[in-house]
Amino acid sequence: MTTRELLIAPHRFAFGYHRQTFWNWLIGTAFFLGGVGGGLFLVSLLTGHVAGMLAGVLIVVVGKNSAHLAFLGRPERFLRAAARPDRSWIARGIWATGVFAVTGFLSVLLRAHSPLLQLPEWAANLNYALAAASALFIACYDGFLMRSSAGVAFWRTLLLPLLLFMYAALGGITLSLTIRELQGEAPPEILPALEHGLLVANFFLLGIYLLRMNRSLPAARATLRQWLNGRYARFFFGLVVLVGLLATLLLSLLHGRVQTSWLVLLIAACELAGDFSMMMLLLKSGLFAPQAAPAYSRGTAG
Amino acid sequence: MARLGMVIDLKRCIGCNACTLACKQENGTPEGIHYARVVTQEAGVYPRTKRTFLPVLCNHCADAPCAEACPTGATYIRPDGIVMVDHKKCIGCRACNVACPYMNRHFIERGLLKHGYSSDGISPFEALKFADFDEGTNIKCTLCAHRVDEGLEPACVVTCPTDARVFGDWEEENGKLQRLVKERKAWTLLPEYGTKPSVQYLDE
Numbered sequence: 001m002t003t004r005e006l007l008i009a010p011h012r013f014a015f016g017y018h019r020q021t022f023w024n025w026l027i028g029t030a031f032f033l034g035g036v037g038g039g040l041f042l043v044s045l046l047t048g049h050v051a052g053m054l055a056g057v058l059i060v061v062v063g064k065n066s067a068h069l070a071f072l073g074r075p076e077r078f079l080r081a082a083a084r085p086d087r088s089w090i091a092r093g094i095w096a097t098g099v100f101a102v103t104g105f106l107s108v109l110l111r112a113h114s115p116l117l118q119l120p121e122w123a124a125n126l127n128y129a130l131a132a133a134s135a136l137f138i139a140c141y142d143g144f145l146m147r148s149s150a151g152v153a154f155w156r157t158l159l160l161p162l163l164l165f166m167y168a169a170l171g172g173i174t175l176s177l178t179i180r181e182l183q184g185e186a187p188p189e190i191l192p193a194l195e196h197g198l199l200v201a202n203f204f205l206l207g208i209y210l211l212r213m214n215r216s217l218p219a220a221r222a223t224l225r226q227w228l229n230g231r232y233a234r235f236f237f238g239l240v241v242l243v244g245l246l247a248t249l250l251l252s253l254l255h256g257r258v259q260t261s262w263l264v265l266l267i268a269a270c271e272l273a274g275d276f277s278m279m280m281l282l283l284k285s286g287l288f289a290p291q292a293a294p295a296y297s298r299g300t301a302g
Numbered sequence: 303m304a305r306l307g308m309v310i311d312l313k314r315c316i317g318c319n320a321c322t323l324a325c326k327q328e329n330g331t332p333e334g335i336h337y338a339r340v341v342t343q344e345a346g347v348y349p350r351t352k353r354t355f356l357p358v359l360c361n362h363c364a365d366a367p368c369a370e371a372c373p374t375g376a377t378y379i380r381p382d383g384i385v386m387v388d389h390k391k392c393i394g395c396r397a398c399n400v401a402c403p404y405m406n407r408h409f410i411e412r413g414l415l416k417h418g419y420s421s422d423g424i425s426p427f428e429a430l431k432f433a434d435f436d437e438g439t440n441i442k443c444t445l446c447a448h449r450v451d452e453g454l455e456p457a458c459v460v461t462c463p464t465d466a467r468v469f470g471d472w473e474e475e476n477g478k479l480q481r482l483v484k485e486r487k488a489w490t491l492l493p494e495y496g497t498k499p500s501v502q503y504l505d506e
Contacts (some may be wrong), residue, residue, distance in 0.1 A: 012336065012405065015343035015356075022399035023411065073394015073409065073438025081373040081393055086374035090397055150367040150495055218495060288405050291358060291491045292343060293312060293505050295445040 007067030007290065017222055020286030022154050028280045030067035031142040033059050034093075035164055036275065041104060041174020045132055047188050050111045054174045057104035060138055065097065089145035096141065100134035107131040139168035152286035153220035159209045166205055167275050171233075174248075174271040177197040181264040192252065199249040206240075219289040232285050235277055244274010305308055305364065305383035305472040306445060307500030308459070309482045310357050314466035317342060317355030324461035325359075328446060330431020333419055335408040337443035338458045357466070359458065360385060360406040360443035361491065361499030368442075371401035376440075383472075384445045399440065402496045408441050418492035472500060 009016035041056025045160075070077040078094075085091040106127050109117040119127065143161030150156065173195045180187045213224045227236045248271040255263050317340050325331075325338035341356040362385045369377045369385060376391035377398055399407045415432045418424035424432065434442060446456035455459070459469040470479040479502075482488070488502040 013339050013341060015341050020400060071395075073396075073412070073440075074392065074436075077374075077391075077393045080376075080391060081395065083374050084372075087370065088397070090373035090395060094373075145397075149371065149397065150497070151400050151403040151405070160349055249379040286400070289403060289492055289495075291404060292342060292356060293354065293503065294489055 009290070016290050017219065018288040018290075020283065020288065023283050024071070024281065025283075026067050026071035030064050030071065030284045031164070032276050032279045033063040033067060034138050034142055035140075035168030035279075036171035036175060036272070037064060037300040038100075038135040038137075039168035039170070039174070040175045041100075041135040042132060042139065043169070043172040043176045043191070044108060045111075045128065045135070046051070047176070047191065048111065049176060049180065049185075050108060051183060052179050053104070053111060054108045055175065055179060056135065056172070057101070057108060060097065060135075061101045061104070064138075065137065065221055066274075089141055089148055090223070093141045093145065093195050094136045096123055096137040100138055102148070103127050103131035103134060111137060138208065140165035146282070151288055153217040153289065154213060154223040155210055156220070157209070157216070159205070159212055163202075163205055163209055164279075166202050167278060168199060170202060171272060171275050173198065174268050178264055182262055192256070195252055196249065199245055199252070203241075203245050206245075217289065219287045221287050223287050226285050226287075232281055239277035240274050240281060243270050244277060248274065303381065303473060304404065305500060306450065307362060307383065307470070307472050307479060307502070308359075308445075308456075309468045309470075309479050309488065310501065310503050311466045311468070311482075312354070312356065312503055312505040314464040315340070315355045315357055316464055317353075318463065320461050320463055321357055321359075321398055321458035324457040325420055325443075328345075328449075328457035329336075329444075330428060330434075331408070331441070332410060332414045332435065333417070335410070336412075337408075357403065357458075358406070358491070359501065360438040360445070361404055361497065361501045362443075362445055364498035364500065365496065367401040367403070367495075367497055368383070368398035370395040373397065377442075380447070382450075384447050384450070385442070386444055386447065387442055389439040389441065392436070394438040394440065396440070403492050403497065406442060409439065410435055410437050410439055410441060412437050 007016035009018050015140030037056045040059065041053055043057055043244060044052025069078060072078055081090050082094040083091060085095050106117065109121065110124050110127065140161050143164035146155040147157065147160050173191055177187050177191055213220045226232045248267055251263060251267045251270060255267065307420050319340050321338045322336055322340060327487065329337060337491055338357065338359045341358055343354045343356065345352050350393060362383055366379060370378055373395060374391045374393055374500050376388045377385065379385050394409065396409055399409060415435060415437050418428040449456060455469045459467045468482060470477050482504065483502060486504045488504050490499040490502050
């Protein structure tokens with residue numbers, strides 16, 4: 001069966017695949033900002049870049065949390081979501097965001113040698129460790145959350161948290177390079193090399209993810225067909241692969257020869273566009289499997 | 303310990319949607335939300351075609367992924383196996399919606415309870431029923447828990463004109479559910495998702 005024949009049910013009384021419409025662009029934006037902000041903070045903390053750390057904290061605390069609150073049906077009750085960290089990835093995410101908001105801001109003050117905050121060395125190191133751990137968690141917990149969402153087969157693999165973490169690291173490095181460029185500060189030599197390495201690694205990891213999905217449940221294979229030659233092929237090949245990975249890699253290689261600020265901004269725009277498109281594709285292309293008697297499910301929907 | 307559930311005989315179902323309407327009337331769900339529905343499938347190529355009807359409702363899974371995904375504990379499983387939602391605890395994150403492979407969770411969008419099926423606002427019936435719901439939260443089939451608690455069967459079961467639905471307790475030794483399943487080959491929806499549904503089907 002080709003993608004064009006994929007049976008998408010027009011409503012809940014009809015047989016066929018059902019599109020995932022519950023998690024929309026707001027959740028996609030929140031996950032994207034969490035990845036990029038967490039990644040940026042981590043990279044900046046490791047390379048001692050205060051402006052990057054501050055930007056990372058603001059992206060997570062203001063950007064990501066605003067998108068989450070805007071999405072919730074009852075945002076005034078959001079603290080209730082912290083109730084079950086032993087079972088829910090959302091609850092773990094709330095705890096991590098709370099820890100990050102405090103330790104992240106303290107880390108910025110400590111790194112900036114602010115007179116507002118004086119801590120003994122062990123306490124400062126403990127704070128850095130907590131901030132780094134919570135940033136790392138924020139950068140990849142949405143992958144675990146999506147993986148644990150049993151209804152959408154395309155998300156049910158451990159490769160998803162890994163893929164989203166790799167994208168978070170890539171986005172963090174790209175933003176860190178961009179902020180340094182705007183500040184007129186030379187980046188550590190390792191960052192451009194890491195960016196190139198991650199772009200190549202993400203390309204292959206994305207390929208492995210799709211190969212894995214090709215051996216997964218029928219609903220996952222149906223989503224894969226939409227990515228490769230169906231409704232979402234233009235977005236996948238155009239934005240995720242061409243703009244987000246290949247163009248970003250070529251432009252960043254070119255930046256080694258041509259040192260201009262506009263090129264750095266263009267690289268950041270391409271990478272972030274690819275990263276965001278990837279997240280939105282993951283959310284929008286998710287399918288629920290058709291429900292049918294075993295005798296009728298074979299050959300009609302798979 | 304009880305585990306309430308249902309067996310649905312597809313040989314008997316005629317696709318009349320009486321269960322859909324009985325459920326709507328019993329629970330008074332807002333516009334566009336149906337706890338019980340009949341999925342219609344047409345298969346084959348003319349002249350060899352077949353139309354089948356599959357009545358679906360919440361499967362009240364023993365390993366309910368919606369309850370597992372809920373961060374607040376708003377979705378919980380009663381001792382009798384019925385999966386319920388406490389709408390006062392629900393924050394509307396919709397994690398349960400993407401967790402349920404059967405799409406049997408329903409989100410009440412903002413403003414949905416401000417209008418009913420008629421064009422003149424909400425009817426007295428809807429005003430009465432909508433008091434049980436909360437905008438921005440999730441709802442689902444309760445297996446008519448309010449009726450079950452009074453010793454009655456769910457509305458969809460008592461309404462079915464062909465007796466296609468049989469309600470009972472899976473834990474009851476040699477009870478009517480166990481007997482049916484032993485006599486005829488039963489199956490569940492999407493077994494590959496490992497949810498252990500309490501609703502099983504017969505079609506042979």
